[in-house]
Amino acid sequence: MRTYELMFVVDPRVSDEDVVGLTQDYRQMITVGGTEITKEENWGRRKLAFPIDKLNEGKYVLFYIQSPDGKTPLAAVEHRMRQNDKILRFLTVRTDLDLKRAGTRVTAVTAAGTGAGDGQAPTGGPTASAAPDTDGADRSDRAAGSDRAAGSDRSDRSDRVETAPASNAADTADVADAADTPEVGARGEE
Amino acid sequence: MARPKKVFYRRRKVCKFCADKIDYVDFKDIKLLQGFIPERSKILPRRISGTCARHQRLLQQAIKRARHLALIPFTTD
Numbered sequence: 001m002r003t004y005e006l007m008f009v010v011d012p013r014v015s016d017e018d019v020v021g022l023t024q025d026y027r028q029m030i031t032v033g034g035t036e037i038t039k040e041e042n043w044g045r046r047k048l049a050f051p052i053d054k055l056n057e058g059k060y061v062l063f064y065i066q067s068p069d070g071k072t073p074l075a076a077v078e079h080r081m082r083q084n085d086k087i088l089r090f091l092t093v094r095t096d097l098d099l100k101r102a103g104t105r106v107t108a109v110t111a112a113g114t115g116a117g118d119g120q121a122p123t124g125g126p127t128a129s130a131a132p133d134t135d136g137a138d139r140s141d142r143a144a145g146s147d148r149a150a151g152s153d154r155s156d157r158s159d160r161v162e163t164a165p166a167s168n169a170a171d172t173a174d175v176a177d178a179a180d181t182p183e184v185g186a187r188g189e190e
Numbered sequence: 191m192a193r194p195k196k197v198f199y200r201r202r203k204v205c206k207f208c209a210d211k212i213d214y215v216d217f218k219d220i221k222l223l224q225g226f227i228p229e230r231s232k233i234l235p236r237r238i239s240g241t242c243a244r245h246q247r248l249l250q251q252a253i254k255r256a257r258h259l260a261l262i263p264f265t266t267d
Contacts, residue, residue, distance in 0.1 A: 007218070007259060048260040058260065062218070089259050093217070102213035 001096065003038075004065040004074065006030075008081060008090035009058035012045055016059075022086070023061050026077055030065060035072045039064040052088045203240025207249070215248040217255035223262055227253065231263045 006026075010019050019042075027037055043060035052058070065072065074092055081087045206225075207215065215222070226234045226241075226249055233253055236246045256262040 009259060049257070049263040050260055050265075052260055060259075091217075091255060091259055093255065095214075098214055 002067045002070045002072075002094060003096040003099070004063075004067065004072070005093045005095055006063040006065060006074070006077070006090065007060065007093075009048075009052075009060055009088040011053075011086045011088060012055060012057040012059055014059070014086050019059055019061065022084075023063075026063070026080075029077050029080070030063065030072060030074070032073065033071060034069070035065060035067045037063050038066045048088075055088065058088050205240055205242040205245055207245035208242055212245075215245070215252040217252040217259075218261070219252075220256065220261050223249070223253050223256055227262060229266065231266050 010022065014022070023040070023042075027040075031037060041062040041064075043062065045057055046060050048056055048058050065074075078090065078092060081090045207213075212222075217223070226239060228234055233250060234241075236243070239246075241249060253262060257264055
Protein backbone atom coordinates (compact mmCIF):
# COMPACT_ATOMS: atom_id res chain seq x y z
CA MET A 1 0.00 0.00 0.00
CA ARG A 2 1.41 3.31 -1.04
CA THR A 3 0.07 6.72 -0.30
CA TYR A 4 0.77 9.88 -2.16
CA GLU A 5 -0.08 13.50 -1.92
CA LEU A 6 -0.52 15.37 -5.13
CA MET A 7 -0.84 19.10 -4.96
CA PHE A 8 -1.12 21.47 -7.86
CA VAL A 9 -1.56 25.16 -8.43
CA VAL A 10 -3.89 26.35 -11.14
CA ASP A 11 -3.86 29.68 -12.91
CA PRO A 12 -6.26 31.96 -11.00
CA ARG A 13 -7.83 33.18 -14.23
CA VAL A 14 -9.31 29.74 -14.71
CA SER A 15 -12.86 29.77 -13.39
CA ASP A 16 -13.81 27.65 -10.41
CA GLU A 17 -15.99 25.41 -12.59
CA ASP A 18 -13.08 24.76 -14.88
CA VAL A 19 -10.89 23.94 -11.93
CA VAL A 20 -13.47 21.42 -10.83
CA GLY A 21 -13.54 19.99 -14.34
CA LEU A 22 -9.77 19.77 -14.34
CA THR A 23 -9.69 17.97 -11.02
CA GLN A 24 -12.39 15.61 -12.34
CA ASP A 25 -10.13 14.77 -15.28
CA TYR A 26 -7.18 14.07 -13.06
CA ARG A 27 -9.25 12.09 -10.64
CA GLN A 28 -10.43 9.89 -13.47
CA MET A 29 -6.87 9.39 -14.59
CA ILE A 30 -5.74 8.46 -11.12
CA THR A 31 -8.56 6.22 -9.96
CA VAL A 32 -7.79 3.11 -11.95
CA GLY A 33 -6.92 -0.37 -10.80
CA GLY A 34 -7.97 -0.03 -7.18
CA THR A 35 -6.31 3.32 -6.64
CA GLU A 36 -8.48 5.71 -4.80
CA ILE A 37 -8.40 9.31 -3.77
CA THR A 38 -9.00 9.17 -0.07
CA LYS A 39 -9.34 12.86 0.36
CA GLU A 40 -9.51 15.89 -1.80
CA GLU A 41 -8.92 19.41 -0.66
CA ASN A 42 -9.61 22.59 -2.49
CA TRP A 43 -7.73 25.41 -0.88
CA GLY A 44 -9.18 27.90 -3.33
CA ARG A 45 -7.49 31.10 -4.32
CA ARG A 46 -4.35 31.79 -2.38
CA LYS A 47 -1.61 34.35 -2.63
CA LEU A 48 1.63 32.97 -4.03
CA ALA A 49 4.80 33.58 -2.05
CA PHE A 50 6.43 34.84 -5.25
CA PRO A 51 5.06 35.58 -8.70
CA ILE A 52 4.92 32.71 -11.16
CA ASP A 53 4.44 33.74 -14.79
CA LYS A 54 3.72 37.23 -13.50
CA LEU A 55 0.75 35.92 -11.54
CA ASN A 56 0.44 36.67 -7.87
CA GLU A 57 -2.28 34.21 -6.97
CA GLY A 58 -3.06 30.61 -7.57
CA LYS A 59 -5.77 28.08 -6.90
CA TYR A 60 -4.56 25.16 -4.87
CA VAL A 61 -5.93 21.65 -5.14
CA LEU A 62 -4.69 18.68 -3.15
CA PHE A 63 -5.28 14.96 -3.57
CA TYR A 64 -4.54 12.28 -1.03
CA ILE A 65 -4.01 9.15 -3.06
CA GLN A 66 -3.96 5.57 -1.91
CA SER A 67 -2.56 2.98 -4.24
CA PRO A 68 -2.62 -0.72 -3.38
CA ASP A 69 0.24 -1.78 -5.65
CA GLY A 70 2.03 1.44 -6.54
CA LYS A 71 1.00 1.10 -10.17
CA THR A 72 -0.85 4.35 -10.26
CA PRO A 73 -0.20 6.26 -13.49
CA LEU A 74 1.05 9.29 -11.63
CA ALA A 75 3.82 9.79 -14.13
CA ALA A 76 1.19 10.15 -16.85
CA VAL A 77 -0.77 12.58 -14.71
CA GLU A 78 2.36 14.62 -14.12
CA HIS A 79 3.06 14.57 -17.82
CA ARG A 80 -0.40 15.93 -18.50
CA MET A 81 0.11 18.64 -15.91
CA ARG A 82 3.37 19.63 -17.48
CA GLN A 83 1.64 20.00 -20.82
CA ASN A 84 -1.11 22.13 -19.39
CA ASP A 85 0.06 25.70 -18.97
CA LYS A 86 -2.88 26.44 -16.72
CA ILE A 87 -1.07 24.37 -14.10
CA LEU A 88 1.53 26.63 -12.58
CA ARG A 89 3.11 24.10 -10.24
CA PHE A 90 2.52 20.57 -9.08
CA LEU A 91 4.15 18.29 -6.57
CA THR A 92 3.71 14.61 -5.89
CA VAL A 93 5.02 13.27 -2.63
CA ARG A 94 5.04 9.66 -1.59
CA THR A 95 4.07 9.70 2.04
CA ASP A 96 3.68 6.11 3.22
CA LEU A 97 7.37 5.53 3.92
CA ASP A 98 7.82 8.77 5.77
CA LEU A 99 4.72 8.18 7.80
CA LYS A 100 5.85 4.68 8.62
CA ARG A 101 9.27 5.94 9.57
CA ALA A 102 7.61 8.59 11.66
CA GLY A 103 6.86 5.64 13.85
CA THR A 104 4.33 4.25 16.18
CA ARG A 105 3.15 7.57 17.47
CA VAL A 106 1.71 8.38 14.08
CA THR A 107 0.40 4.98 13.20
CA ALA A 108 -1.32 4.74 16.55
CA VAL A 109 -3.27 7.80 15.62
CA THR A 110 -3.96 6.66 12.08
CA ALA A 111 -5.09 3.22 13.06
CA ALA A 112 -8.37 4.75 14.13
CA GLY A 113 -8.73 6.61 10.83
CA THR A 114 -9.36 5.26 7.35
CA GLY A 115 -5.71 4.61 6.62
CA ALA A 116 -2.30 6.09 6.17
CA GLY A 117 -3.83 8.92 4.16
CA ASP A 118 -4.88 10.60 7.38
CA GLY A 119 -1.43 10.27 8.86
CA GLN A 120 -0.84 13.97 9.23
CA ALA A 121 -2.39 13.87 12.66
CA PRO A 122 0.69 14.98 14.59
CA THR A 123 1.19 18.08 12.48
CA GLY A 124 -1.94 19.82 13.61
CA GLY A 125 -4.87 17.47 13.92
CA PRO A 126 -6.71 16.16 10.88
CA THR A 127 -4.90 18.18 8.25
CA ALA A 128 -7.03 16.58 5.63
CA SER A 129 -10.05 18.80 6.15
CA ALA A 130 -9.19 22.12 4.50
CA ALA A 131 -6.67 24.90 4.71
CA PRO A 132 -8.49 27.16 7.15
CA ASP A 133 -9.18 24.15 9.31
CA THR A 134 -5.52 23.36 9.49
CA ASP A 135 -4.91 26.87 10.64
CA GLY A 136 -7.56 26.47 13.26
CA ALA A 137 -6.01 23.32 14.60
CA ASP A 138 -2.68 25.02 14.64
CA ARG A 139 -3.98 27.93 16.57
CA SER A 140 -5.66 25.71 19.10
CA ASP A 141 -2.37 23.89 19.52
CA ARG A 142 -0.63 27.10 20.26
CA ALA A 143 -3.43 28.20 22.51
CA ALA A 144 -3.02 25.00 24.47
CA GLY A 145 0.67 25.78 24.78
CA SER A 146 0.08 29.24 26.12
CA ASP A 147 -2.56 27.91 28.48
CA ARG A 148 -0.01 25.56 29.88
CA ALA A 149 2.36 28.46 30.23
CA ALA A 150 -0.22 30.58 31.96
CA GLY A 151 -0.94 27.70 34.31
CA SER A 152 2.68 27.28 35.25
CA ASP A 153 3.00 31.00 35.71
CA ARG A 154 0.08 31.04 38.07
CA SER A 155 1.38 28.12 40.09
CA ASP A 156 4.70 29.89 40.18
CA ARG A 157 3.11 32.95 41.71
CA SER A 158 1.20 30.98 44.29
CA ASP A 159 4.43 29.28 45.24
CA ARG A 160 5.98 32.62 45.89
CA VAL A 161 3.12 33.61 48.12
CA GLU A 162 3.67 30.51 50.18
CA THR A 163 7.41 31.28 50.20
CA ALA A 164 8.04 27.86 48.74
CA PRO A 165 11.12 27.43 46.51
CA ALA A 166 9.74 29.33 43.55
CA SER A 167 12.88 28.82 41.52
CA ASN A 168 12.32 25.10 41.49
CA ALA A 169 8.82 25.46 40.20
CA ALA A 170 10.08 27.83 37.54
CA ASP A 171 12.72 25.36 36.46
CA THR A 172 10.31 22.50 36.02
CA ALA A 173 7.87 24.74 34.22
CA ASP A 174 10.71 25.77 31.98
CA VAL A 175 11.56 22.23 31.03
CA ALA A 176 7.94 21.37 30.43
CA ASP A 177 7.23 24.31 28.23
CA ALA A 178 10.44 23.94 26.29
CA ALA A 179 10.75 26.30 23.38
CA ASP A 180 7.33 27.82 22.99
CA THR A 181 7.18 30.26 25.88
CA PRO A 182 10.45 32.11 26.30
CA GLU A 183 8.96 35.12 28.13
CA VAL A 184 7.40 33.11 30.89
CA GLY A 185 10.55 31.10 31.39
CA ALA A 186 12.66 34.22 31.61
CA ARG A 187 10.36 35.77 34.15
CA GLY A 188 10.44 32.58 36.20
CA GLU A 189 14.20 32.50 36.31
CA GLU A 190 14.66 36.00 37.64
CA MET B 191 27.06 48.74 37.31
CA ALA B 192 25.50 48.40 40.69
CA ARG B 193 25.56 44.64 40.29
CA PRO B 194 28.88 43.68 38.76
CA LYS B 195 28.09 40.01 38.45
CA LYS B 196 24.85 39.62 36.65
CA VAL B 197 23.97 35.98 36.58
CA PHE B 198 23.34 35.19 32.96
CA TYR B 199 21.30 32.15 32.08
CA ARG B 200 21.58 30.67 28.69
CA ARG B 201 18.37 28.95 27.78
CA ARG B 202 18.94 25.40 26.83
CA LYS B 203 17.71 24.99 23.30
CA VAL B 204 15.25 22.20 22.71
CA CYS B 205 14.22 20.79 19.38
CA LYS B 206 10.70 22.03 18.84
CA PHE B 207 9.72 18.90 16.96
CA CYS B 208 10.97 16.58 19.67
CA ALA B 209 9.21 18.64 22.29
CA ASP B 210 5.94 18.66 20.38
CA LYS B 211 6.35 15.05 19.28
CA ILE B 212 6.10 15.87 15.60
CA ASP B 213 7.54 12.98 13.61
CA TYR B 214 6.47 13.97 10.15
CA VAL B 215 7.01 17.51 9.00
CA ASP B 216 4.25 18.34 6.59
CA PHE B 217 5.08 20.71 3.75
CA LYS B 218 1.51 22.01 3.89
CA ASP B 219 1.80 23.11 7.49
CA ILE B 220 2.85 26.63 6.59
CA LYS B 221 2.24 28.01 10.05
CA LEU B 222 4.78 25.60 11.43
CA LEU B 223 7.36 26.13 8.70
CA GLN B 224 7.07 29.89 8.92
CA GLY B 225 8.66 29.74 12.33
CA PHE B 226 11.86 28.46 10.73
CA ILE B 227 12.23 30.99 7.96
CA PRO B 228 13.35 34.33 9.31
CA GLU B 229 13.30 37.66 7.52
CA ARG B 230 15.45 36.78 4.53
CA SER B 231 13.51 33.55 4.10
CA LYS B 232 16.55 31.44 4.59
CA ILE B 233 16.18 28.23 6.49
CA LEU B 234 16.97 28.85 10.13
CA PRO B 235 20.16 26.94 11.02
CA ARG B 236 20.17 24.31 13.70
CA ARG B 237 22.75 26.33 15.57
CA ILE B 238 20.10 28.98 16.17
CA SER B 239 16.89 27.04 16.43
CA GLY B 240 18.24 24.08 18.34
CA THR B 241 16.41 21.64 16.11
CA CYS B 242 17.91 18.16 16.24
CA ALA B 243 19.63 16.75 13.17
CA ARG B 244 16.85 14.39 12.20
CA HIS B 245 14.14 16.98 12.44
CA GLN B 246 16.23 19.59 10.69
CA ARG B 247 16.51 17.24 7.73
CA LEU B 248 12.77 16.68 7.67
CA LEU B 249 12.18 20.39 8.08
CA GLN B 250 14.55 21.24 5.28
CA GLN B 251 12.78 18.86 2.95
CA ALA B 252 9.38 20.25 3.90
CA ILE B 253 10.47 23.83 3.41
CA LYS B 254 11.86 23.07 -0.02
CA ARG B 255 8.66 21.37 -1.03
CA ALA B 256 6.60 24.26 0.20
CA ARG B 257 8.83 26.64 -1.71
CA HIS B 258 8.30 24.77 -4.92
CA LEU B 259 4.56 25.26 -4.56
CA ALA B 260 5.01 28.94 -3.76
CA LEU B 261 3.61 28.47 -0.29
CA ILE B 262 6.79 29.95 1.16
CA PRO B 263 9.15 32.43 -0.49
CA PHE B 264 12.66 31.59 -1.64
CA THR B 265 13.83 35.08 -0.86
CA THR B 266 12.42 38.41 0.14
CA ASP B 267 13.29 41.15 -2.26
